[in-house]
Each structure stands twice: as structure tokens, then as C-alpha cells.
Amino acid sequence: MAWWGGQARHEMMNALLDKFEEKYPYITVEREFGTENQFVEKLNTQAAGNNTPDVVQTSSFFLHDFVARNIQMDLDPLVASGEINVSDFSKEDLNGGKVDGKLYMVSFGHNITGVIYNTAIFEKAGVTLPKNNWTWDEYFNTAQQLQKYLGKDAWASEDEGGTFRGFDNFLMQRGKSMFNGKDLGFEKQDLVDWYAFWDKMRKAGVVPPASIQAEQGDKPQEQSMLARGKVAMISKSSNQLKIYQKSTQDKLAIVTYPLGAGAEKAFPLIIAGAGISPDSKHPKEAALLLNFIVNESDAATIFRGEHGPQASKKMQDVIHSSLGEPEKIEYAFVDEILPATKPYPAMPAGSTSVQKLVLTENQAVAFGNKTVEQAADDFFAQAQQILKR
Amino acid sequence: MRTKLARRRSEGLIPYLFLAPWMIGVLAFSAIPIFTSLYLSFTNYNFVGTPNWIGLRNYITMFTNDPQYLQSLKVTFTYVFVAVPLELAFALSLAMLLNRGISGLGMYRSLYYMPSLIGGSVAVAILWRQVFGEDGIVNQALGIFGIDMPSWIGTPSHAVWALILLKVWQFGSPMIIFLAGLKQIPNDFYEASSLDGAGRWKQFAHITLPMLTPIVLFNAIMQMISSFQAFTPAYVISEGTGGPVNSTLFYTLYLYQNGFGNFQMGYASSMAWVLFIIIGVFTWLAFQSSNKWVHYDN
Secondary structure (H helix, E strand, C coil): CEEECCHHHHHHHHHHHHHHHHHCCCCCCCCEEECHHHHHHHHHHHHHCCCCCCEEEEECCCHHHHHHCCCCCCCHHHHHCCCCCCCCECHHHHHHCEECCEECCEEEEEEEEEEEEEHHHHHHHCCCCCCCCCEHHHHHHHHHHHHHHHCCCCEEECCCCCCHHHHHHHHHHCCCCCEECCEECCCHHHHHHHHHHHHHHHHCCCCCCHHHHHHHCCCCHHHCCCCCCCEEEEEEEHHHHHHHHHCCCCCEEEEECCECCCCCCCEEEEEEEEEECCCCCCHHHHHHHHHHHHHCHHHHHHHCCCCCCCCEHHHHHHHHCCCCHHHHHHHHHHHHHHHHEEECCCCCCCHHHHHHHHHHHHHHHHCCCCCHHHHHHHHHHHHHHHHCC | CHHHHHHHHHHHHHHHHHHHHHHHHHHHHHHHHHHHHHHHCCEECCCCCCCEECCCHHHHHHHHCCHHHHHHHHHHHHHHHHHHHHHHHHHHHHHHHHCCCCCCHHHHHHHHHHHHHHCCCHHHHHHHHHHCCCCCHHHHHHHHCCCCCCCCCCCHHHHHHHHHHHHHHCCHHHHHHHHHHHHHCCHHHHHHHHHCCCCHHHHHHHHHHHHHHHHHHHHHHHHHHHHHCCCHHHHHHCCCCCCCCCCCCCHHHHHHHHHHHCCCHHHHHHHHHHHHHHHHHHHHHHHHHHHHHCCCCC
């Protein structure tokens, strides 16, 4: 089995697999792990040489690409034979693991992008706490009120015009998505609106200047501006709340991503899970392992909702009483919003570079090298060229 | 007669037998992959499945329809042609200083060589991120003199300079080679020229530099080749993005993004071959020009 993650996850997975081997002494699970970037590179190389691990971790971001390139097999026969039991799964988790109506990924847990905010700053600034399903206008006004209190060296929010996950949310509300097959699934005006909003935020001084935002990049949680009290709000996956909370004394909370006026109330659901390789010589044992991870209370106790609330309510109940405060906030948020989610849209090969373009062109606007219009034009020209190679 | 021939023939095979392990290694790990990548550069190949032959399309796209590719060329050329001369000048100055018969030469030599040993590492690149950050040591030092600078690595016009300085800081190996070269220059030359009234500068311009030209050429070529292939510092400092606004998008980094980010291995292979040709051309030019300025005393 191969998975990605940090040291804490590796230890947890090892404990989990030890437990599995204890229960099924005739099976030994070989373990391969690395960071997320290395994981995909290594997996590709293995797939090219036809020696993919039997059980492969995947997520909404990789699923469609892995299926298109035949790195994952259709699990429906294993479900039909009862070897993988998904009867306790929420329908959102089931749908999120499907491609063209067939199940390829068994969900280990789900999360939703929301705005994680520092309640202490809100209280000190005397600003009302945000509520779920707030709008972009409310977000902007809240940021301005916070900025009055924050002054010069801290900001209401990070500049998120360059985050493709934010843009994915924005597009889903408009009934569109970043990609449509090997093409873009939105119009130039959508991107102009998106960049223009963040440009408005920059001009109002409620997000950090371009160079500080660029330097911040994607630093780990403990070095983030949120943890250091430099920003009051940042949009991240709901399962990150507990990790950020470890790095700050101030109480954090989470609220939905802002909605456009009259927009569809829809949020992309991010699922992390695993599938089985079509080359696997041991599909039955692989199915046994997947089933163990998602349906056995022994596993749930060790796994502790690593990737957010688990697909099976039964399994959530096993650990619910032992959850910490940040997890309780996270679970409450996710449970409330789950019915309004949709499966994460598909991403073709080449999507990584197109997602990077969202960042690069936003920076070009932030540094004053381009107007919003120019940035959107350049984005389209380059993105289409990348996808059509 | 016949036995002699047979023996000779078998003797002729023995060297190949000894060479076999190495030959197999070269074929399996160098030659075959190299030619495979040449073939892949005319295809589009996504790691899995079969490559599709598309002729010269990758090469044409690169130069006519990919602004990021041209940007990566620009960044890499800037880096190579600014960092290498600076590094060599710096290495030579230090070698000259160390060559003045100071005591404890060995210690200084090792000390100055240290950055070269660690400079290419991930750890130092991470350190560099901090040093050239908004509140890094560099900006704090400049702040003492009342110079207010933005974040080096966060500003498109400055970011590549942080990388150039990191390269210059790794002056150790050319310095060691220059030092060896300086030791080769006979002292008689300096004595004779002092008698004729030549000053320090004249000696440097007319004796030291001409005598060192073969070594300058060697160092320049070696450093140029390695700079064209620089990857780690840009990857770490920009977190793999080549940002801000592609200002640190090294050629190799863009190649990596295409190959391992987009799974466009065909495109990445053709980029690799173009880089190979670029390095070849510049190395050839350096050798061609050497007739004009390199002085071999034979």
C-alpha cells in the first residue's frame, strides 16, 4: 500500500496496518510513503513500469487523472460481492468516489474548503463573527472593518486571488468549473470578475502587499500568517482547522466560503481515499484492507478521522466522544454544509500548470505588471496551449 | 600457426569481458534512457500508455506558442551570464588574497570552501529563503543604514538576484583551482617585472591574468554547464513555482513542471534536448573563442 503525508500520518498508518496484519496473520502489507509531491511522481513511474502498489491513496484532485490513465480499477464488482461494504457511506462520499457512474475511490474522509478565522481578532476589533452562506460583499465589508483595528502590519485576509481552490469554489457557484474535458470550462469574464474582486481587496489595503503574499507562498501551518496573527482570515480545507489551532493560542473557527449574490449554494467536496490498482495480483486482499480501514471500529480508533469526518456515520460515532474542541467545530461545520456539496470537478493532465497560472497571473496584477483584463487574456492563451499539447 | 591465431583471438576478447560490467551499466542507465528521451521528444507521452508520434510539434510549440518557455530561457540566461562571471571574479580575488603566503592557509582554504560543499543543498536553500525574506538578515542589515527593501524573494525584480548571490557564494571550487594555478606561475616573472618597475596592477594584467587564462577557461566552462542545469535553489526558494511571476523559472524547473507536474513527458524530453544543444553550443563557442584570449605557453 502507498500513501502520502507527514510523519504523524506515517506513524498512524503503520499502527493501522499492524492492526490489520494482526487480524489477518496470513497477509503482510508492504508499505510505501512519501510527501504528496513525491508520491505522485513515484506512482507515475511505477505505473509506467506496471508495478503499481495494490492499494493506492488518492483524492478528488487525482481521481479523474488516475482513472483516465488506468492507475485505478473499477471497484463495483467488489462492492457487489460484498467484499467492500459501502452501505453506511453518505451519498456524497459515494458520489465523490465515482467517475462516469463507477466507483474507483473508497473515501477515508471528506472535507470542505471554508474560511478559517481568528475569533480573538474579531472580538478585539468588535466585528460580528461571520455566518455560513455569507456573500462576497459581506466578506469585503468584514475585511474593511477588521482592517480599521489591525492597522498597518497585519491584514484582514490573505490575497487569495491566486488560489485555484478558491477559484474552483467561485466557479461552482456559477454552475461552471475550471476544466471541461481537455478544455477550460468557464469564460474570460468569470476570471475577470475573480481577479477584479481581489484587486479591490488589495486597493482597499485589506490583504498583504504583493511581495509579502508572494514570500508567504505555501508555508507550513505553524509559519503561516494566520498562526502568527498577521492575518485574521484564510481559506483552507476544514480538516486543516485542528492543525492551525495547534500553532496559535487564539481560538479559531470556520465558516463557509463566500457566495456571490444570487449564486448557487454549492461547494466542492474534497475526498481523500484509496483505490486498487488494475495490475494488482491480490485484489481480494486489497479489498479486505480497504474494507477494514473504513468499516472497523478498531481502525477508526487509530485513524481518528485523519482526512476529516469519515464516510460512515457509524465510524464517526466510534470516535466522536474522544474528539478535541477544534475537531468538534470542524465536524459541526462539515455536517451542516455536506448536503450543499457537489463532487469535485474533474482535472485533466496539464491541470497542474493551469492551476499555477491562476497564481502567476494574479501576482502579475498584484505587482502592477498587468491589468485584470490583460491577465485574463494571457491566462486563456497560455492555458489552452498547455491543455492542447 | 592456427593455435596462435586462436589464442590471439581469445586474448582479444578478454578486455571486453572485463569491460562488460561497465558497458552494461552505461547501456542500461545512460545510453538507452538518453535515446529513449530523444524518441519521446517527438511524441506526446503521459507516463502511462503508449507515446503518440507527433513529429516536431513539441519543438515548434516551445518557440512559437509558449511564453513561459521563453521566460524560462530568459531567466536561465540571466542567471548564467551574470552569476558565472561574478563567481569567477570573486573566486579569483580570494585566491589572490590567499596566495600571499599567509599563515594558516589550509584553514582559510577549507573555511572558504565550505559554502561549495553545502551551497547546493536543500537546507541552504531553505536558509536562503529566510535570509532574503521580508524580515531576513539582509534587509535588517540594510535597515541599519536606513535602506528599506521589500522582500527579495517576494519581489519579481529581486528574486533572481537572491539566486545569483547564492551561486556566487559557492565560489569554493573555482577558488581552489585558481589557487593551484597561481602557485604554478614562476616567481621569476614577478621579480623581473618589479625590477622593470611594474606595479601590482600591471603585474596582474600582464603576468597573472595571461598565465591563468587556461584555468579561467576551464572554470568558466564548468561553472557555465552547471549553472544551465541549476535546479535545487530555484525549486526550494520558490516552492516549485518559479515565482513570483515566473521571475525564478529556471529552465530545469519548467522542464520538471511539465514532466512531473503535467505528465507531459514528451514536451519535457524535447526541452531537455534543446538544453543539451544550448549547453553544447555555448561550450563550443567558449572553446572557439579561446584561440583569441587563452594563453598556453608551449
